[in-house]
Amino acid sequence: MMLRQKINKIKRRSYKLYNKLFIYLPVDILIYFRNLLRGVRGVFRSERSTPAENQEKRVIIFRHDGIGDYVLFRNFLEVLKKSPRFAGYKITLLGNAAWKDLAEFLDKDYIDKFIWLDKKSFTVDFFYRYKKFKEITAVKYDILIHPFSREFFNADNDLAFLIKADKKIGSIRLPRFTKPYKNKILEKIYNELIPDVENIRFEFYKNKNFFEKLLSETAAEKISAEISLNRPFINLPARQAATTVSAAPAPVSAADSAPTPALSGIADLKSKLGISSPYAAFFIGASVKHRKWSPEYFAETARYLHTKYGFHIVLCGGKSELNDAAEFKKHFPSDLADNASFTDAVGKISLIELFYIVKDASLVISNETMAPHIAMALANAGTVNDASRTNQTASATSAPDSPNIPSGSPSLTSAPAPKPAVIVISTGEDSFEHFSPYPKEITGNSNYAIVFHPHIEQNPKEYIDIAAALGRGYDDRFDISEITVRAVLNKIDKIL
Numbered sequence: 001m002m003l004r005q006k007i008n009k010i011k012r013r014s015y016k017l018y019n020k021l022f023i024y025l026p027v028d029i030l031i032y033f034r035n036l037l038r039g040v041r042g043v044f045r046s047e048r049s050t051p052a053e054n055q056e057k058r059v060i061i062f063r064h065d066g067i068g069d070y071v072l073f074r075n076f077l078e079v080l081k082k083s084p085r086f087a088g089y090k091i092t093l094l095g096n097a098a099w100k101d102l103a104e105f106l107d108k109d110y111i112d113k114f115i116w117l118d119k120k121s122f123t124v125d126f127f128y129r130y131k132k133f134k135e136i137t138a139v140k141y142d143i144l145i146h147p148f149s150r151e152f153f154n155a156d157n158d159l160a161f162l163i164k165a166d167k168k169i170g171s172i173r174l175p176r177f178t179k180p181y182k183n184k185i186l187e188k189i190y191n192e193l194i195p196d197v198e199n200i201r202f203e204f205y206k207n208k209n210f211f212e213k214l215l216s217e218t219a220a221e222k223i224s225a226e227i228s229l230n231r232p233f234i235n236l237p238a239r240q241a242a243t244t245v246s247a248a249p250a251p252v253s254a255a256d257s258a259p260t261p262a263l264s265g266i267a268d269l270k271s272k273l274g275i276s277s278p279y280a281a282f283f284i285g286a287s288v289k290h291r292k293w294s295p296e297y298f299a300e301t302a303r304y305l306h307t308k309y310g311f312h313i314v315l316c317g318g319k320s321e322l323n324d325a326a327e328f329k330k331h332f333p334s335d336l337a338d339n340a341s342f343t344d345a346v347g348k349i350s351l352i353e354l355f356y357i358v359k360d361a362s363l364v365i366s367n368e369t370m371a372p373h374i375a376m377a378l379a380n381a382g383t384v385n386d387a388s389r390t391n392q393t394a395s396a397t398s399a400p401d402s403p404n405i406p407s408g409s410p411s412l413t414s415a416p417a418p419k420p421a422v423i424v425i426s427t428g429e430d431s432f433e434h435f436s437p438y439p440k441e442i443t444g445n446s447n448y449a450i451v452f453h454p455h456i457e458q459n460p461k462e463y464i465d466i467a468a469a470l471g472r473g474y475d476d477r478f479d480i481s482e483i484t485v486r487a488v489l490n491k492i493d494k495i496l
Helices: 002-045 051-055 067-071 075-081 097-106 119-124 126-137 157-162 180-189 203-214 266-273 295-309 319-331 351-359 370-379 454-458 460-470 485-495
Strands: 057-063 089-096 113-117 140-145 164-172 192-195 279-283 312-316 342-344 363-366 421-426 448-452
Touching: 002 119, 002 126, 002 157, 067 089, 067 097, 067 370, 075 089, 075 203, 089 097, 089 140, 097 113, 097 351, 113 119, 113 126, 119 126, 126 157, 157 164, 157 180, 164 180, 192 203, 266 351, 279 295, 279 370, 295 312, 295 319, 295 363, 295 485, 312 351, 351 370, 363 370, 370 421, 421 485, 448 454, 448 485, 454 460
Parallel strands: 057 089, 057 140, 089 113, 140 164, 164 192, 279 312, 279 363, 312 342, 363 421, 421 448
Antiparallel strands: none
C-alpha cells in the first residue's frame, strides 16, 4: 500500500511539473512580453485612461482554493470593505469558479467585480490560461492582496507577478516551513509579506491574523484593527431557498450541476427532492482518490443510521461523483433505496441548494472537510457576531437580508440555528489542524467528531507533535480504508 501511495505521489508531482513547464511557463513568457510591448507602445502613443478611471482606486484579491477554504475566508471581505484603510476602493475578487454562486449570492454587497477561474482549465488548458491572463493583466490596480493560503507558494504567484499594481501584499509561512529560495522569490514579487504566527494553526484564525495585520498600516493602529470575529458564520436568507442561476457549480467541479429553479423555502426544496426529516447528508466524494472512504462503508453506515435512528439518507455531491453514488447504491439495501428512506441528490442540485440541505440536516458525514466547514458555519448563524473593527463606523452584518446594526454592536440575528451533528472521516494529511479537527472555541457544545486513521487515534499526542514540527500532517501515509465502519458508528452513537 505504501508503495502504491508513493507511486501516486510521484505521478501527481510529475503531472504538476509538466503543467508548469509546458503551460504555465509559456503563458508567463507570452504575457510578460505582451505587457512589455504595451508599455512601450503606451509611451509613444500616449495611451491614457479616462479621468474617471484615473480617480478610481482599485484593489484585487486572490482566492483560488476550494469551497471550504472560501467559507473560512469570506467573513473578512465585509471587514475589508468597511475598513478605513480601504474606504473608497473598488474591490475585485479573483476566485475559483467552484464557489461562484455562493460568493455572488452572499457577498455581492462587498465585492464590486468578480473574475472567475475554472481551476482545472486554468491548470491544464494553455489557451484558457492565456485568455484569462490577458483579461486579468489588462487592468492596473492600486493594491493586490493575496491572503494566507497553505498552498500560497504554488497558488499562481506568476499571475501576481504579472498583474500591474502599485503595491502587492502577500503572506509568508514561518521560516522553518519554507525553503529560503522560495522566500527570496516571494520577496521579488510582493512589496509586503505578512508573516504567519507561531501558535496559530487553524485556517480561520490564520485568515483573521492576516487581515488584522493588513488593516494595521502602522503599529499604533494595531489595537483598532483587531477583528472581533471569533468563528466563521453563514446567515442564509430565510425568504427563499435559492435564486435562479445558470449552470451553477456544484461542490466539486465548476460544471457539476444543473440550473437551480426558484424555491420559496427549504420545505419546497425538501419536497421537490422527496426528503423527510430527520435526515443525514452524506458526502462520499473527495478531491483526491486516496481520501475517499469506501462507498460500501458509507452504505453500511447509512443502513445503520436508518435502522437505529430512523434517518432519511441524502446522498450529496457533484456530477463527478456519479460513479461513487452508483457504487454506494449497489451496497445500500434495495428495499430502502426504492422507498421514501433515501434520496440521491448527486449532481441534481446547485451549490446554494446544497447549503440549504446541509443547514436542515440532523447529521453530516464526510471524508473531506468542505461539507463540515459549511455545516459549522451554518450552525453559527443566528449567534452574536461582530464582524466590524473596533473603531469602525460601518455596520457589521453578513446575512443578505439582515438589518443594519450600529457600529460597536454585534450583529444580533434570530435565535441560534439547530446545529447538525458532524462526522469527519480523515487520515490527517495536510488538513490536520488547519481544517480539522475544529477548535473547541468554534464547536462549543455542538456535536462535532472526527474519526482519524487508527494510528492517529491511538497516538494522538505523537501525531500532534509531528504536525507541529512539519506544519502539517503526514502526506499519503495512511490508508483510509483502514478506518473501520465500527469506528465511525461508535462516534455516531456517542454524539447523537
